[in-house]
Amino acid sequence: MSVRYAILGLLAQKPRHGYELRSAFHAVVGGEETWNVKPAQVYATLSRLAEAGWVAEEGVEQGSGPEKRIYDITPQGRQALEQWFYSGVAPEHQRDEFFVKLMIALVTGDVQPRRVIQTQRVFLYRELHAVTVLRQSYNLRTQLAQVLMIDKAIMHLEADLRWLDMVEGRLEEIQRQPLPEPDIRPRGRPRKVEV
Amino acid sequence: MSVRYAILGLLAQKPRHGYELRSAFHAVVGGEETWNVKPAQVYATLSRLAEAGWVAEEGVEQGSGPEKRIYDITPQGRQALEQWFYSGVAPEHQRDEFFVKLMIALVTGDVQPRRVIQTQRVFLYRELHAVTVLRQSYNLRTQLAQVLMIDKAIMHLEADLRWLDMVEGRLEEIQRQPLPEPDIRPRGRPRKVEV
DNA sequence: ACAGCCATGTAACTTGTTACATGATTTT
DNA sequence: AAAATCATGTAACAAGTTACATGGCTGT
Numbered sequence: 001m002s003v004r005y006a007i008l009g010l011l012a013q014k015p016r017h018g019y020e021l022r023s024a025f026h027a028v029v030g031g032e033e034t035w036n037v038k039p040a041q042v043y044a045t046l047s048r049l050a051e052a053g054w055v056a057e058e059g060v061e062q063g064s065g066p067e068k069r070i071y072d073i074t075p076q077g078r079q080a081l082e083q084w085f086y087s088g089v090a091p092e093h094q095r096d097e098f099f100v101k102l103m104i105a106l107v108t109g110d111v112q113p114r115r116v117i118q119t120q121r122v123f124l125y126r127e128l129h130a131v132t133v134l135r136q137s138y139n140l141r142t143q144l145a146q147v148l149m150i151d152k153a154i155m156h157l158e159a160d161l162r163w164l165d166m167v168e169g170r171l172e173e174i175q176r177q178p179l180p181e182p183d184i185r186p187r188g189r190p191r192k193v194e195v
Numbered sequence: 196m197s198v199r200y201a202i203l204g205l206l207a208q209k210p211r212h213g214y215e216l217r218s219a220f221h222a223v224v225g226g227e228e229t230w231n232v233k234p235a236q237v238y239a240t241l242s243r244l245a246e247a248g249w250v251a252e253e254g255v256e257q258g259s260g261p262e263k264r265i266y267d268i269t270p271q272g273r274q275a276l277e278q279w280f281y282s283g284v285a286p287e288h289q290r291d292e293f294f295v296k297l298m299i300a301l302v303t304g305d306v307q308p309r310r311v312i313q314t315q316r317v318f319l320y321r322e323l324h325a326v327t328v329l330r331q332s333y334n335l336r337t338q339l340a341q342v343l344m345i346d347k348a349i350m351h352l353e354a355d356l357r358w359l360d361m362v363e364g365r366l367e368e369i370q371r372q373p374l375p376e377p378d379i380r381p382r383g384r385p386r387k388v389e390v
Numbered sequence: 391a392c393a394g395c396c397a398t399g400t401a402a403c404t405t406g407t408t409a410c411a412t413g414a415t416t417t418t
Numbered sequence: 419a420a421a422a423t424c425a426t427g428t429a430a431c432a433a434g435t436t437a438c439a440t441g442g443c444t445g446t
Contacts, residue, residue, distance in 0.1 A: 002295040009299035019397050028298050034289045085306050088318025089293040093348040094229045098284040100197040103223050104204035111280050123283025153288040155354040163347050187416050187423050214425050383445035384393045
């Protein structure tokens with residue numbers, strides 16, 4: 001979803017060809033190291049965007065070398081892009097892998113949840129240290145994307161660490177009371193639900 | 196990735212069939228409303244797990260009604276599961292959709308980054324309010340998953356909001372200096388890189 | 391000559407979603 | 419009889435990754 005609109009946005013700036021879109025994406029979002037968009041995805045996305053009528057192939061440019069298939073954004077594309085810009089992005093809290101891991105660890109007998117939590121805590125601390133060191137090497141003016149991303153990473157890592165502390169607190173509160181089995185509701189048509 | 200190991204973990208608890216795995220997943224992770232795993236995914240994942248040798252079909256149980264194909268975890272499966280439990284989950288900061296949106300908004304001329312930021316801020320505030328209200332309706336002892344998830348959501352939303360403030364600060368710092376175009380390096384083989 | 395960029399793709403695979411298909415069972 | 423659950427799947431699609439294939443241009 002992100003790459004699709006990113007390509008659309010870069011085409012709104014000026015017409016470009018696939019290879020150029022890929023470099024521009026890396027330049028804007030923060031380099032090949034942080035988000036390496038594969039050529040396959042760029043060309044596939046361009047085809048889908050063209051099929052949807054959001055971009056159009058403008059023609060082929062041929063200098064000295066291979067031909068470049070130039071794409072441009074359409075009016076419909078511009079409209080879709082604006083809608084994207086001015087709509088909110090919902091963070092998906094629930095589809096977090098560690099959350100699933102923790103909940104499964106709590107019901108599966110032969111694993112210690114506290115060790116699972118501790119493993120994650122150590123991991124997050126290492127990550128926090130790594131990005132804090134990395135931060136010093138970036139310059140706000142020339143590497144805005146990198147700086148903003150690290151700011152975000154730090155805040156999220158701190159939030160995750162505080163959450164892990166909270167989880168341990170909550171678990172102590174309920175003190176080894178096993179999770180209830182899923183409540184089996186009676187089969188068939190349920191009676192009218194009273195509110 | 197999460198669902199795969201969740202199914203494995205639930206089978207480590209006891210042998211189950213596909214339909215039961217789906218209900219158990221919902222019961223443990225927090226209900227159909229928060230993460231509705233589709234039957235298609237459960238059965239597809241079971242096939243893949245069986246092919247990998249992590250689970251095995253134990254046989255068919257036939258009561259009054261349709262047959263149930265019971266699966267159980269294998270020793271290899273148990274090993275893989277333990278490795279999963281005791282390894283860290285890396286949060287993916289960079290593949291955040293709003294981050295991409297912001298960076299693209301900053302280079303695309305015809306959109307106001309501050310309005311994009313404000314839209315997201317309003318969205319996050321609404322979400323924060325919604326989960327704060329929802330929190331009151333849950334009970335720690337009987338709805339642990341829901342409570343923990345909301346704790347996490349609140350902390351992340353607060354982190355995101357603080358980050359948005361920080362972004363505006365950073366943008367004022369560089370005060371409408373346009374982002375530099377991607378630096379075009381000379382083509383051909385680069386000379387030896389000096390460290 | 392060779393390394394490495396410029397430029398385009400195809401094919402296979404993974405994880406997950408959506409829609410469809412089938413049929414038995416159970417309670418109101 | 420209708421509604422809803424129990425139980426299993428197939429097919430098509432979307433987003434993304436990995437690997438492969440092709441060929442020209444350019445600087446050391």
